[in-house]
Amino acid sequence: MKAIKIPNTALLDVFGRPVALNSHDFHRVSHVDPIEKNHNGSNGKDPNAIGIGIIPNNTNQLTVIGETPLHIAVFYNDINSVKLLVKHGVDVHQRVIGDFYPSLPNRTKQETKSGKQKRTSKFFNRNDSSNKPISLKNATTETHAYYGEYPLAFAAAFGYTEIYDYLIDHGADPNMQDSYGNTVLHMLVIRDRSDMFNHAIRHPVKKALTDIRNNEGLTTLTLAAKIGRRELFLECLELSHVEIWRYSNIKCCTYPLRGIDTITDSGDIDWNSSLTSIVNGKTEDHLAMLDNMVIERLLNDKWSSFARVNFVRQLILLCIHLFFLSTAVFLRNPKNTQSLVKKIFCHIAEVCVLIGCITSLVKLLAKEIYLQGYSAYIQNLKSYPEKLVYQCSCLLIILAVPFRILYLATKNVKFGYVEDGLVSLAVPGTFLYFLFFGRIYALTGAFIVMIFEMITGDIATFGVIYVIVITAFGQVLRSFIKSLLSDGSCSMGVDAET
Structure with missing residues (x-):
């Protein structure tokens, strides 16, 4: 029996709707016309056209909606079907077209009267007419049914080594x-498959590269650090090192700072x-990454060479600023009955506080923004x-100067x-800045x-609710007391025997 060449088109159900395992079992796509016109212009319902003759209008270069038969064969780990499809010319680089949605806790759904759920937010809405890169900012690592777009990414995501090698x-x-700029290695980092990751980067035929960046500018190293894949992060870190010398089990290595350091x-x-x-x-995985020798050494070097000097200098300046601020507050006398010496010290302290606030906002702040x-x-x-x-407190002190002059x-x-x-x-906002310097101590x-x-978090939420409740009940209580006083039914006096 002669084998039939399977067309590289969309997989459709009996109603002519594309089937997409990558989003939902039955995925309805807009701009699909299930009824084609005959050559004479009349609408004919050809039963043979159902499922084969339906071609979406919104596909310019990619003609597949959902998975191809090759994707589905990979999905079910059917190596024989994969070999059959590849033998008869199915493109191993055919990409998936479909809609991808976030995981269940992050999905915004609205129940309709018919019992169906309306999708109000999408993780990614594929539009082939747009050339804009798809962003990963709102993506989550637990986004279900995202296994990449290529059959090879499917095989890697599920850990099917035999199919992966055959496709390679x-x-x-x-x-x-x-569409996200992700390669097979990005997909393996997202799916946290360290065994398949090691297989892909050491493949004898085609090695996967670790320095490719996706649409968010993340390599496999930075992506593993971002989503907390500790084992894969250490693997990527070891791949980038250069060995200088080795003696028995002791070795000296250098690690490139590109992708690791903040500069x-x-x-x-x-x-x-x-x-x-x-x-x-x-x-907890992010916390465990701090114990890595490279990260710990980098943090210690940055602290000793740059951060420690600036930290100590800012702490000394803050202590001086708080000393003059406390002196100005304690020596202040609105009744103007203090001695001349105290007045002089009070004014000197106020001028020093004002100079410190202006310096903090203008010089130091401008320097940080510039750098x-x-x-x-x-x-x-x-x-x-x-x-x-602290910066808001400095601004408040500067704003108090015009009111002092007006007074x-x-x-x-x-x-x-x-x-x-x-x-x-x-004053309390300035003293609160001491907490910034207390962060370095265990x-x-x-x-x-x-x-x-x-x-x-909780206190801010409670504060908003508290202000609303107090404001509402305060107005009601004020109106109630005012009405009682105007009617004369509330006695303002107190009996002497009480």
Whole structure:
């Protein structure tokens, strides 16, 4: 019996709808016309056209909706079907077209009256007419039913070594990138398959490269650091090292800093670096990565050569600033009944505090923004809220100066009240900056981080609810008391015998 060459088209169901295992079992695609016109212009319902003659209108270069038969054969680990399909000319580089959705906890669904669920948010909506790269910023590592777009990526994601080797032998390229820019190695990092990762990078026919970046600029090393794949991160780290000498089981190696350090070759900050992802990571795997010899040595070198000097200098300047601020607050006398010496010391302290605030906001702040860049400075500031509070406190002290001048010029008490309020808010915010310097100590570091997590989380939520409730009930209580007083039914006096 002569073998039939299987067409490299979409797999359709009996209703002419494309079948897509990569998103849902039955995936309906727009712009599909199940009824074709005859040559005479009339609409004919050819039963042979159902399932074969349906070609989507929105496919320019890629003509497959969902998986090809080759993808499905790989999915079920059917090596015989894979060999049959490849033997009869199925393209091993055929990509998948479909819609990919986030995992169940991150999906926003809305129940309809008919009982069906309407998808209100999509992980990625494929549009072939657009040339824009697909972003991974909203992606999650647990996104289900994403195994790449090439049959080779399917085989690697499921760990089918035999099918992987067979596709490689027949021209499959593990370094081809899908719509996300991910290669086979990116897919293996996402799926956390270290055994298949080692097989792919050491394949005798076609080795997978580890230095290819996806659409977010992540290599396999930086991607493993970002999503917390500790074993694969260490594997990528060892692949990049260069051995200088070896004596028995002792060796001297060098590791390239590109992709690891936060500073690029041009001197800019690399927010996709492994060190940034590890330090900002929230999982236990990120914490375990800090015990790596390379990461620990890099952090110690950065601290000793640069950070420690700036840290100590800022701490000394803060102590001096707080000394003059405390002196100005303690010697301040609104009634103007203090001695001349105290007045002089108070004014000197106020001038020093004002100079310190202006220096912090203008010189030091401008220097940091210049060195890091505005966007990088804002992103770095989010990790240290106490530093933001300190800068706001300096701004409040500067804003209090005009009200002091207006109070002295007009003798209006309201300006004095405004000045006192601004200073009252600025003083605790300035002392709060001490918590920033307490982060380096093991005794207080974790406690400080926990405090700010509570403040920005549960306490902030409680504060908003509390303000709303107090404001609402305060207005009702004020209206109630005011109505009682106006009616004269509430006695303001108290009996002497009470």
